[in-house]
Amino acid sequence: MKETLIQADDSITLWGIIIIWASVSIFLEQRYSWASKVTGAIIALVGAMALSNFGIIPTESPVYDAVWSVIVPLAIPLLLFHVNLKKIWKESSRLLLIFLLSSIGTVAGTIIAFFTLRNHIPFLDQLSGIFGASYIGGGVNFAVMAAKFETPGEIISAAVVADNLMMALLFIILMMIPALHFIRKRYPTPHVEEVEKNQSDDDKTLAESFWKRKEVSLKDMALSIGTAFFLVIVSLKIAEFFAGIIPSGEEASFFNNLLNGIIGDQYLVLTTLTFVALAVFPNYFSGLNGSQEIGTYLIHIFFVVIGIPASITLIVQTAPLLLVFAFIIVAINLTLSLIFGKLFRMSLEEILLASNANIGGPTTAAAFAIAKGWRQLVGPILIVGTLGYIIGNYIGTFLAVWFGTLM
Template sequence: MFSTDGSLISADQHFAVLGALFAIALFGFWAEQKSWGKLVTGAVWAILGAILASNLGLIPKDAPAYGFVFQYLVPALIPLFLMHADVRRIVGESGRVGIGFILACIGTALGAVLAANLLDLGAQEGDLAGIFTATYTGGSVNYAAVIQSTGFDDANIISAATAVDNLMSAIFLAALALMPASAWLMSKYAKRDHAEGDEALLTQQEQNVSGFSLAASITFALVVVALSDGAVALLNQFANGQDSFSGLRYVFITIFAVIPATLMPQKMQKMHGGQSVGLVLAFVFFAAIAAGADVSKLIGTAPILLAFVVILLLVHAFVVFVGGALISYCAIKITGNKDSGLALSLPELIIASNAAILGATTAPALAMARGWPGLVTPGVLVGVAGYIVGTPLGIAIATFMAG
């Protein structure tokens, strides 16, 4: 009944393994719609489902199908998420939330470097610093890209890191949601009314999906990856056949994806469904990564990663909220006006931090939940900016730590 590797589905049953991964992704989407499943994200349920399935022997811990996911599906995630990333609009409309997001990126990078220097994470601590920098700047798409770019292949550590990431992200989101309840804290920043705005703008839920729009989205993603691989191959050829520029693959993917999104935003907006496909593939990626996790080894690895993320998030929060308070204080002192355009409000900083740590989907959700519809659009825009800068920043930190 069982295969030679002890699993119900053999590693060489490629379609069966892929079917299992997509089924686990489906479970993640289904679970997060339930009242009990909303306690954590769908990504967490996909991770837990894959870990459970592999450790119970339902699916193999290692299989060629997992390699297929890493090699072919992950690169397509980035352009699918970036196909609506109009850089001009992000820069022009994100405003003060954009300033807060810059602080958030700086805080994440500094936190990752400090945590890596304080803790002993082994020989690949630089890669881990880059991976966490990416995910806490943009999100899962950047997380996957930097994992592939650095060649980090320890399934136990990656699965533990993903689990810790999702746990701490949920705790951090709860803390952000509670901050405005403090009148003392609110008084340290500019007072601004964020109650006006279009609640329906940029909700991340794609509509009017058709076969044409899906085909266009998938074609766009594959062409972007192909052009990026071509650029890397050309540069490597100039480097006498060495793989000197292979690490730039995901940087090129990012660049080639945002160029048409910026130069032809109206045409790119007609490609509905691409981001939904990307999200499905992201869940499949999480399942493939988690399937290789050995529970006993995972338990032994998670505590130090938890300490790493705690340090990173504390530094991130310090830079965002203390830095934001200092900017607001200086702006008010210079202008003598508490409503100075350069002064930042606490809600603006909260949405910026949320967009960096949790991505473009939760930032507008928190804005609406707290009664700040005016911050919905800026929250989405800086979240999309995180998709753009997360991968290059993560790779830069990994390279810096390795040097």
């Protein structure tokens, strides 16, 4: 790791930089029209990329791990407290279809990328399996497949850097697409229109109008955060218990892997537990003001951390062709997702979230939905996206074995 102005073990400074920049991103989004169009999430991400690429903060730190392990799980229930449960099943079924169609784009992209670059990148059969699995279920699958194939460490390190940079670029592209007039004319955008409808006629930006001031008490904040922590802890313990007793991996049966992926996954258990709580105690949750705001603030912290590992210098020094490889897969995934979505009359929001859930996993897709204000899609994409954890590794393994015969 290269020397930086702030060291990886300087926790308080790194936490401060992350939180301050997340706050600045929200302020800019609500203060200036240009920033509102760009979105606070992109400002958070691009600013973090600049801080790491100019050597101010390190690309790795336990602080960033804490954001993934604590901040992200905490944000999910907070954003679900006011979800309309009646719309969940309808949205989930539509998202499931486009998610599966989007995964076809990943497979097609991986095949094309492999045959394009197989004579230029070592271990590309294994890398194709890793990226194919990862771009159907997110980073969780990347780690599992890298361990499975025992790919050389230096190759994996370069692949991780390429993946991080590609993810950062993808988020920027996905955030910008709904603002393109060419795209808006060709796809229905009900959730975008709902957000825009809440904009008043004064000089406020879209973001400021959407997040207008509301009455929030100390009790609201205490109960919101306390309840979210309770749900996170219980879901983690439940998932750990079942993950420990249900066999999984290459030696386990398909049914056991499926079961482990469903009730052994913290995020799916957390989402399910939150929905159960919403159904049993609807009045309690409807009375909690401020949970949306707290959850959204935490998600902006998450977007800062997403941008940090995207080291442009490192990818240029190590393996620029790996970035080209990842770009081909992502470009074909997004292109086919838009084509399939048009054929099946999907909304633009559903298409973009499905592509995001494939490439980045359900957590990043939920963060995307939150950042854009598409609150009714947060729960469904978390549920549907978790399917990628299950099917991604099987598809990645198949691709790696097939390509291995061609190397």
